[in-house]
Amino acid sequence: MIRKISIDQLTTGMYIHDLNLAWFDHPFVRNQFMLETLEDLAQIRATGLKELYIDASRGRDVAEAPTLEEVQASTEATLLEALSKPAEPEPEPRVATLRDEALRAASIHKQADKAVRKVMQDVRLGRMVEIAEVEDVVDAIAGTIERNASAMLGILCIKNKNEYTFLHSVAVGTLMIAFAKSMGLDAETVRSAGVAGLLHDTGKMCVPDEILNKPGRLTEDEFNVMKSHPLEGWEVLRQLDDVDPIALEVTLHHHERLDGTGYPHKLKGDQISQITRMASIVDVYDAITSDRVYHKGQPAAQVLRKLWEWSPNHFDPQLVQHFIRTVGIYPVGSLVRLHSGRLAVVMEASMDTPLLPRLKAMFSLRTNSYIHPVDIDMSWEAQRGGDRIVGVESPDRYGIDISRFLLAR
Structure with a gap:
């Protein structure tokens, strides 16, 4: 049985099922392991986490602690209650269809990837960074989001785990524009x-590759080097004459958390600006949904619920709620199971x-095979008491290539 316990209840002999932290916020190579030493217990407590999950069937139990199912039900109920209120401000109408905008969005995404790569390469080689091209890319992304946000957000689902650092920066920049x-x-x-999002991880080019891409557990010294990247990036960018002050701030503080457990300055509450709070949400969302060599990305819909669970300790609940409205509680590119x-x-x-998103049904669980794609408007289905979403699935489980449908004309 999986239970959620407080950090004060954690002892050796417990089997940790989930540290309840983003994978890059702790030095352990796995989220699941037997807690055997006081040294590991001290390291877990040093992360500042307040709650985590244990597997009572594999180690010591805390009988009065809530089960995973109880926690998930409570999280879902509070999230749905928050999202039941009307959105403010009202979203602007789209001026292009998804079909018309998809290929243009894909081209702009490639342009953004090229610009980020150039910035990162210039930083790594000690050359002067040119900000103008980044600003041009931001304008292009903003334009396609204006025409049809779903087209651009759908492109972000198409990722390569070996190019995470570049694609992550593009995704954060794009999501920040849509969010703002x-x-x-x-x-x-x-x-x-948008500029802040594209540049926020500049400092990772100052982290040695053997640490940045290490597949195993980081040592304490290596973890500290990894945590230096916000300050390193800020040092690089502040030397530029034309860098946006907001980009500087986000680069330095996107790993800060509302409860003061973040880094590098352990800022709390109102010490963290609204834009930086937004960036911290977006950064964690894209990181956890992305594949790495040593980390399997989680479905976006599940990650959104995790962000909601982690607020208000780590994230601003109102901003998390608005971000979920921005990308949808079932984000573009998600694979959902229908009744x-x-x-x-x-x-x-x-x-x-x-x-109630718009869907394309394309696979039958009854026959375990593809079917002729069918467009479904869940708003219409809800009005007539028709089909409904009953869960979220992993495309890998069925060997489904999501991009095949997102980019189809």
């Missing part, structure tokens, strides 16, 4: 948010109705 626009922030701030026994790809999400 959905918040109703002014155009200049939206642009700054009818079909699997469907989420094609478009809506801030107004985050629980």
Whole structure:
């Protein structure tokens, strides 16, 4: 039985099922292991986590602690209650269909990837970084999000684990633009948010590859080197004459947490700006949904619920709620299971109705085979009492290539 316990209840002899932290916020190579030493217990407590999950069937139990199912039910109930309120501000109407915008969005994504690679390479080689190209890319991304946000957000699902650092920066920049626009922030701030997202991990180019891509557990010294990347990036960017101040701030503080357990300065609450709070949410969301050589990405819908569970200790609950509205409680590119026994790809999400996205059903669980793709508007299904979403699935389990459907014309 899986239970959620407080850090004060953790002792040696317990089997840790989930540290309940983002994988990059702790030095352990695995999230699941037997806690055998006081040294490991001290390291876990040093992360600042407040709650975690144990497997009572494999180690010591805490009988009064809530079960995983109870926690998930409570998280889902509070999230759905929060999302039941109308979205503010009202989303702007799309001016392009998903079909028309998809290929243009893919081209802009490649342009962004190229710009980020150049910045990272310049940093690694000690050359002067050119910000103008990054700003041009941000304008292009903002334009395609204006025309149809789902087209651009869908491209972010297509990832290569061997190019994580570059694609992560592109994803964070893109999501920051969409997030800021959905918040109703002014155009200049939206642009700054996008630049900040694209540049936020610049300091990782100052981390040795053997640490950055190490498949095993980091030593304490290696973990400290990894945690130096925000300050390293800030040092690089602050030497530029034309760098956006918001980009500097986000680069330095995107790993800070509301409860003061983040780094490098252990800022708390209002010491962290709104844009930086937004960036910390986006950074964790994309990191956990991405594959790495040593980490399997989790389905986006599950990660959103984790972000909600982790607030308000780590993240601003109102901003997490708004981010979920921005990407949809079932984000574009998610694979969902329908009551009818079909699997469907989420094609478009809506801030107004985050629980009722537009889908493309393309796989039958009954026959374990592909079917002719069918477009489904879940808003219409809800009105007539038709099909409904009953769960989230991993595409890998069925060998489904999501990009095949997202980019189809």
